[in-house]
Amino acid sequence: MITRTIAMFGLALSVAPASMGAQSLTDAAAATLAETRDVRSALDAARADVSIADDQIRLCEIPAPPFKEERRARALKLAFEQLRLADVRIDTAGNVLGSRPGVAARPHVVVAAHLDTVFPENTNVHVKRDGSVLTGPGIGDNCRGLATLLAIVRVLNRAGVKTSGSVTFVANVGEEGLGNLRGTRELLDHTIKSPIDRFLAIDGAGLFVANVEVGSRRYRVTFSGPGGHSYAGFGTANPIQAMGRAIARISQIRVPAQPRTTFSVGRVGGGTAVNAIPTECWMEVDLRSSSSPALATLDADFRKSVDDAVRDENARRGNGRGVAARVELVGERVAGRTPETAPIVRTALGVARVLGLAMPLTESSTDAGVAVARGIPAVAIGAGGTGTGQHTAAETFDSTDAWRGLQYAVLLVVALSQP
Numbered sequence: 001m002i003t004r005t006i007a008m009f010g011l012a013l014s015v016a017p018a019s020m021g022a023q024s025l026t027d028a029a030a031a032t033l034a035e036t037r038d039v040r041s042a043l044d045a046a047r048a049d050v051s052i053a054d055d056q057i058r059l060c061e062i063p064a065p066p067f068k069e070e071r072r073a074r075a076l077k078l079a080f081e082q083l084r085l086a087d088v089r090i091d092t093a094g095n096v097l098g099s100r101p102g103v104a105a106r107p108h109v110v111v112a113a114h115l116d117t118v119f120p121e122n123t124n125v126h127v128k129r130d131g132s133v134l135t136g137p138g139i140g141d142n143c144r145g146l147a148t149l150l151a152i153v154r155v156l157n158r159a160g161v162k163t164s165g166s167v168t169f170v171a172n173v174g175e176e177g178l179g180n181l182r183g184t185r186e187l188l189d190h191t192i193k194s195p196i197d198r199f200l201a202i203d204g205a206g207l208f209v210a211n212v213e214v215g216s217r218r219y220r221v222t223f224s225g226p227g228g229h230s231y232a233g234f235g236t237a238n239p240i241q242a243m244g245r246a247i248a249r250i251s252q253i254r255v256p257a258q259p260r261t262t263f264s265v266g267r268v269g270g271g272t273a274v275n276a277i278p279t280e281c282w283m284e285v286d287l288r289s290s291s292s293p294a295l296a297t298l299d300a301d302f303r304k305s306v307d308d309a310v311r312d313e314n315a316r317r318g319n320g321r322g323v324a325a326r327v328e329l330v331g332e333r334v335a336g337r338t339p340e341t342a343p344i345v346r347t348a349l350g351v352a353r354v355l356g357l358a359m360p361l362t363e364s365s366t367d368a369g370v371a372v373a374r375g376i377p378a379v380a381i382g383a384g385g386t387g388t389g390q391h392t393a394a395e396t397f398d399s400t401d402a403w404r405g406l407q408y409a410v411l412l413v414v415a416l417s418q419p
Contacts, residue, residue, distance in 0.1 A: 024343035114175035205387030210364030215335025227279035
């Protein structure tokens with residue numbers, strides 16, 4: 001997940017209003033809702049809740065590497081059952097679902113937080129606690145989101161809140177890395193059969209409303225060649241040297257500051273021995289932009305960098321068969337936005353104002369993008385607190401005043417369930 005505060009500009013895909021999402025909750029209505037006896041009780045319970053940090057640590061210490069979220073999923077399924085959610089299940093993708101019926105079936109709100117982390121198997125997932133600061137891989141992104149998911153249900157149950165519409169809570173797989181949002185794609189395309197009126201993703205630390213979804217293309221580029229002995233075969237075109245040329249060229253690509261457009265070579269591998277010309281190597285590349293045209297331009301520049309690097313290596317060496325590059329698209333997210341005038345965005349900002357929170361609009365790369373691409377009104381929010389070192393083993397989460405994030409999530413879920 002990424003977030004970044006933005007000034008609005010033209011973007012690719014906008015979501016149209018849904019049949020049950022045509023009316024936003026005014027600030028006055030949100031304030032009235034917040035002061036009803038049961039909702040006020042839920043907000044007070046959110047401020048006093050101490051279990052959320054324990055859940056955050058407990059879940060974070062269950063490994064959930066890409067494509068291997070099963071252990072953490074089982075823990076969420078048990079927690080959903082203990083919270084007495086209805087129809088608790090794990091779908092074919094590995095998503096965990098539980099429903100909380102409302103007075104009526106609709107509006108139907110889906111609230112999701114992703115299970116997976118970017119970290120590989122055998123990563124040390126022990127969480128260190130120093131006062132209000134927790135340190136561990138994935139502690140904010142997205143263990144805080146998962147803990148918030150559970151805390152919302154807990155405080156609503158404790159206060160006896162009956163939402164107007166139904167709410168489906170989801171701990172989904174496949175948000176990070178090469179997961180390619182596979183969990184939410186399966187969720188929206190196959191698992192949930194009833195109409196979805198609003199989608200809320202809870203992802204990471206901080207207080208924000210993300211209504212712009214960043215598009216991305218992720219590639220695995222494999223360079224191959226004849227290989228040989230480093231001395232006897234000197235002059236043979238070298239796949240790793242071709243890859244190095246490609247990386248150097250990619251690093252020189254010029255991108256616009258607005259719309260924000262980025263690239264990164266995130267992983268590399270290959271080779272046999274220090275004294276061998278390799279037969280194969282590979283790199284994984286991440287390209288992003290909140291503008292589809294800008295992303296397409298970056299994509300073309302990236303491909304040209306690879307082609308030129310292969311040509312240069314073959315021209316320089318020219319001893320026998322040259323190197324070749326295979327470019328494989330391994331992940332894609334469509335750029336899009338839910339307009340700032342959309343009811344779900346206006347409600348999200350109005351709820352923040354009622355709670356006295358300064359809530360910036362941001363751009364993000366989250367599961368909400370899948371909903372936006374399917375015409376479902378969607379935003380992503382942070383889970384409060386303050387985070388640093390996202391996607392590193394030294395990630396931190398400072399829980400100082402983090403209760404404000406839980407209060408916000410609770411009131412927003414109740415507000416979005418209003419007809």
